[in-house]
Amino acid sequence: MTQDLDSRAVAFFVRRHRLRPVELVPWVLAVGAFFVFPDYLALGAQVLATILFGLSVDLVLGYAGIVTLGHAAFFGMGAYTAGYLAAHGMGAPVLGLIAAMAMAALVGCLSGLVILRAQGLSILMLTLVVCVMLQEAANKLTSITGGADGLQGMEVSPVLGLFHFDLYGKTAYCYALVVLFFGWAVARTLVHSPFGRSLTGIRENVARMHAIGTPVFFRLVTIYTISAAMAGAAGALIAETTQLVALNALSIDLSGLILVMVIFGGVGRLYGAFVGVPLYMIAQDRFSEIDPTYWYFWIGLLLVLVVMFARGGILGLCAALIRRFEQRRRR
Amino acid sequence: MTEPALETKSLCKNFGALAVAHNIEFSLAAGARHALIGPNGAGKTSFVNLVTGALEPSSGQIFLAGHDVTHLSQAHRVKRGLARTFQINQLFRGLTVLENVTLAISERHGVAGDFLRAAGRRRSIIEEAYALLERLGIGEEALRPVRELAYGRQRLVEIAVALGLDPKVLLLDEPAAGVPSGEAGTIIDVIERLGSEIAVLIIEHDMYLVFRLARRITVLVQGAILVEGPPQDIAADPRVREVYLGERVRR
Amino acid sequence: MDTAFSAAISIAFHGTAFAMVLYLVSVGLSVTMGLMGFVNLAHGVFAVAGGYFMTTLMMQGGVSFYAAVPLAMIAVAALAVPLERFLYRPLYGADELDQVLMTMGLVFMSVAIGKYFWGPTAEPFYPPAALSGQFDFGTRSFPAYRSFLIGAGAVLVTLLWLGLERTRFGAQIRAAVDNRRMAQSVGINTSGLFMLAFALGSALAALGGALGAEILAIDPGYALEHLVYFLIVVAVGGLGTIRGPFVAAMLLGISDTAFKYLLPEFGAFFIYALTMAVLLWKPRGLFGHA
Numbered sequence: 001m002t003q004d005l006d007s008r009a010v011a012f013f014v015r016r017h018r019l020r021p022v023e024l025v026p027w028v029l030a031v032g033a034f035f036v037f038p039d040y041l042a043l044g045a046q047v048l049a050t051i052l053f054g055l056s057v058d059l060v061l062g063y064a065g066i067v068t069l070g071h072a073a074f075f076g077m078g079a080y081t082a083g084y085l086a087a088h089g090m091g092a093p094v095l096g097l098i099a100a101m102a103m104a105a106l107v108g109c110l111s112g113l114v115i116l117r118a119q120g121l122s123i124l125m126l127t128l129v130v131c132v133m134l135q136e137a138a139n140k141l142t143s144i145t146g147g148a149d150g151l152q153g154m155e156v157s158p159v160l161g162l163f164h165f166d167l168y169g170k171t172a173y174c175y176a177l178v179v180l181f182f183g184w185a186v187a188r189t190l191v192h193s194p195f196g197r198s199l200t201g202i203r204e205n206v207a208r209m210h211a212i213g214t215p216v217f218f219r220l221v222t223i224y225t226i227s228a229a230m231a232g233a234a235g236a237l238i239a240e241t242t243q244l245v246a247l248n249a250l251s252i253d254l255s256g257l258i259l260v261m262v263i264f265g266g267v268g269r270l271y272g273a274f275v276g277v278p279l280y281m282i283a284q285d286r287f288s289e290i291d292p293t294y295w296y297f298w299i300g301l302l303l304v305l306v307v308m309f310a311r312g313g314i315l316g317l318c319a320a321l322i323r324r325f326e327q328r329r330r331r
Numbered sequence: 332m333t334e335p336a337l338e339t340k341s342l343c344k345n346f347g348a349l350a351v352a353h354n355i356e357f358s359l360a361a362g363a364r365h366a367l368i369g370p371n372g373a374g375k376t377s378f379v380n381l382v383t384g385a386l387e388p389s390s391g392q393i394f395l396a397g398h399d400v401t402h403l404s405q406a407h408r409v410k411r412g413l414a415r416t417f418q419i420n421q422l423f424r425g426l427t428v429l430e431n432v433t434l435a436i437s438e439r440h441g442v443a444g445d446f447l448r449a450a451g452r453r454r455s456i457i458e459e460a461y462a463l464l465e466r467l468g469i470g471e472e473a474l475r476p477v478r479e480l481a482y483g484r485q486r487l488v489e490i491a492v493a494l495g496l497d498p499k500v501l502l503l504d505e506p507a508a509g510v511p512s513g514e515a516g517t518i519i520d521v522i523e524r525l526g527s528e529i530a531v532l533i534i535e536h537d538m539y540l541v542f543r544l545a546r547r548i549t550v551l552v553q554g555a556i557l558v559e560g561p562p563q564d565i566a567a568d569p570r571v572r573e574v575y576l577g578e579r580v581r582r
Numbered sequence: 583m584d585t586a587f588s589a590a591i592s593i594a595f596h597g598t599a600f601a602m603v604l605y606l607v608s609v610g611l612s613v614t615m616g617l618m619g620f621v622n623l624a625h626g627v628f629a630v631a632g633g634y635f636m637t638t639l640m641m642q643g644g645v646s647f648y649a650a651v652p653l654a655m656i657a658v659a660a661l662a663v664p665l666e667r668f669l670y671r672p673l674y675g676a677d678e679l680d681q682v683l684m685t686m687g688l689v690f691m692s693v694a695i696g697k698y699f700w701g702p703t704a705e706p707f708y709p710p711a712a713l714s715g716q717f718d719f720g721t722r723s724f725p726a727y728r729s730f731l732i733g734a735g736a737v738l739v740t741l742l743w744l745g746l747e748r749t750r751f752g753a754q755i756r757a758a759v760d761n762r763r764m765a766q767s768v769g770i771n772t773s774g775l776f777m778l779a780f781a782l783g784s785a786l787a788a789l790g791g792a793l794g795a796e797i798l799a800i801d802p803g804y805a806l807e808h809l810v811y812f813l814i815v816v817a818v819g820g821l822g823t824i825r826g827p828f829v830a831a832m833l834l835g836i837s838d839t840a841f842k843y844l845l846p847e848f849g850a851f852f853i854y855a856l857t858m859a860v861l862l863w864k865p866r867g868l869f870g871h872a
Contacts, residue, residue, distance in 0.1 A: 013451035128810065192449040198434060212414075214406060216406075260683060
């Protein structure tokens with residue numbers, strides 16, 4: 001009996017990090033979409049990059065419990081870094097991507113060191129303030145950023161010197177998909193690691209984490225930096241595939257929007273962004289086609305209804321339904 | 332005689348005009364079973380928070396096994412073998428009992444910062460956690476989320492998490508608080524069976540529990556030590572009766 | 583020297599007027615966030631609704647300014663009560679992220695509703711004749727409406743403080759902010775209290791929105807555009823207090839006016855830097871509970 005429960009205990013932990021078949025669904029859908037919707041690949045690439053951005057938000061929000069209204073700071077930092085390089089004769093996308101991640105990580109680490117001791121409303125405001133200050137700075141530094149006109153003259157070269165960006169967005173889509181896949185692999189490894197579990201502990205009860213000897217602040221700065229790098233990669237992807245960077249990449253509107261999308265999908269489940277970002281973008285696309293002037297109303301109503309009937313977003317709803325189904329079957 | 336496991340020297344803490352700790356000279360011998368008692372608001376929990384580093388002292392020093400830890404972070408004090416439980420449960424309520432303990436054990440083994448290898452692959456840690464739960468009699472509930480457990484069982488998890496740190500000094504802040512009297516016996520049993528390599532300081536209101544477990548008692552009143560001695564002396568001390576039992580009667 | 587002095591006077595004057603608007607709109611947010619722990623990003627909706635009701639009553643209904651403002655407050659309070667009952671109350675104690683999502687949904691809806699009924703442009707606002715033009719104060723003259731705004735704001739702030747210090751309702755609110763469970767156990771009806779506090783906070787926001795229509799223009803994007811300023815007032819002032827947001831609003835109103843006047847090319851950069859400095863120094867705000 002004891003032996004049995006012991007091995008069950010281990011099995012429970014092992015099962016959790018083993019890849020389940022359902023986790024492959026997003027990738028099957030993404031590859032399928034490439035062939036089924038050849039006309040929408042340019043848009044598709046943006047959706048994929050936004051999912052990566054959402055994933056970076058989920059890491060800090062859903063796992064470490066840092067409510068951020070300023071993640072566009074890192075997204076925009078990445079976008080401007082890649083854009084600046086491409087506008088100055090260094091248009092190799094992968095180089096831009098790496099540089100973007102490094103710069104975003106730097107900003108994430110420095111700002112994290114300053115703000116991550118705060119909690120509650122204060123930390124939300126501090127993330128927001130960092131973001132708007134960066135945007136104001138970008139607005140002012142016109143010689144580097146192009147100011148309100150946006151960055152001019154980006155020339156992005158072929159990916160790895162082989163794949164030209166085409167009009168249909170095929171290359172953009174594949175490039176974004178590969179980067180997203182890497183980002184997902186990193187995030188997935190991270191959340192199942194002891195480090196990731198300790199972040200969950202910090203979210204659940206920070207006082208206890210201090211009491212078991214966790215260097216809480218250090219852990220938070222670490223995940224904030226990693227997440228910033230990932231957001232920077234997403235920014236670089238958008239910049240390189242659209243060949244455009246403007247001040248809205250650093251806006252709190254974007255910060256708020258990505259937050260809404262991730263909560264809409266469901267936080268702390270790793271796949272919230274994979275569900276929330278496409279559904280939100282599709283809903284927005286549909287609503288704005290049906291009712292171009294007042295689509296805001298319908299998307300707002302959708303959000304209110306989701307909260308009323310599905311706490312924890314779409315994935316929260318799915319989990320609740322599955323639980324109910326299993327209970328019924330057991331009976 | 333070896334060095335005390337825990338020692339404070341003229342420890343003071345003021346919040347504005349209010350002194351929650353006033354010149355506390357306290358010593359916890361290795362392997363001790365020591366109780367800290369005192370009326371409500373005497374500063375018992377503040378003392379625990381000062382010792383663990385959750386509060387910074389206004390002045391004075393704190394030593395763990397002879398090392399000055401006054402300026403060390405909470406995390407570093409834990410690394411030196413200091414563990415605590417909380418008066419009100421501070422657990423990871425959404426996580427399973429097993430994982431609550433696993434987090435502590437991973438932290439002690441220094442692998443909690445590892446972000447490559449999955450937590451589930453560290454079999455030895457999971458087995459250690461499970462063995463600990465078995466020892467405390469909550470192995471059956473290892474896979475249930477903490478919030479589903481009865482409060483008395485949660486108090487045991489609270490102790491299990493602290494024991495997962497393999498402490499040399501264990502501070503138990505009212506371990507049986509809020510537990511129905513029928514279940515308090517299980518908690519007392521667990522504390523009684525702790526090995527002599529652990530020095531235990533119990534902060535408690537329940538006199539039955541104190542006299543059953545402690546071989547030495549310190550009485551704290553208004554942030555200062557009133558008297559210290561073996562249980563029979565404390566029970567006989569008129570000042571203690573006045574401060575402590577007087578309060579009881581008024582209630 | 584004289585020009586510097588008159589600039590300082592002018593900054594203090596316009597900054598104070600702006601601060602009054604910020605305070606009236608934000609004080610309710612501070613109380614509801616402190617009292618109910620509710621992250622209400624939709625608070626600006628009540629302010630803009632107050633502005634819309636007022637201008638509509640004045641333009642279409644021919645109601646005078648002095649009657650339109652209280653009517654708008656009552657209308658918004660009446661609107662707030664069912665919203666609190668059916669949308670906010672189910673989320674008390676829920677995950678703050680669900681609160682964020684729901685209130686963002688409300689903000690989005692308010693943007694569309696504003697556009698649908700009142701069009702995409704800002705509502706024109708004409709102060710009554712008695713408050714148009716300039717008031718003469720001996721050697722100096724000031725815009726009449728803003729002088730009125732400062733005076734009215736000062737009176738309201740005083741009333742609000744007295745109300746919360748001296749009345750039973752105020753005592754109950756203060757008790758519930760300090761310790762909700764204790765307040766419940768001594769028999770305070772917290773659910774009724776929350777509803778009243780919410781309605782009152784919303785009515786004050788409506789008042790701020792209506793009176794401030796000349797400073798913060800009433801347009802569909804209002805609740806979203808000015809959200810950051812309202813949040814700054816609440817965070818810097820400290821949750822659950824009514825004095826904190828006043829000090830924060832004065833700080834924000836005057837320094838914002840000053841920086842925009844003296845260093846317009848830096849936009850709001852210094853305001854944000856100041857906010858950051860305060861929050862790092864006092865994470866719970868200037869008057870927040872420890």
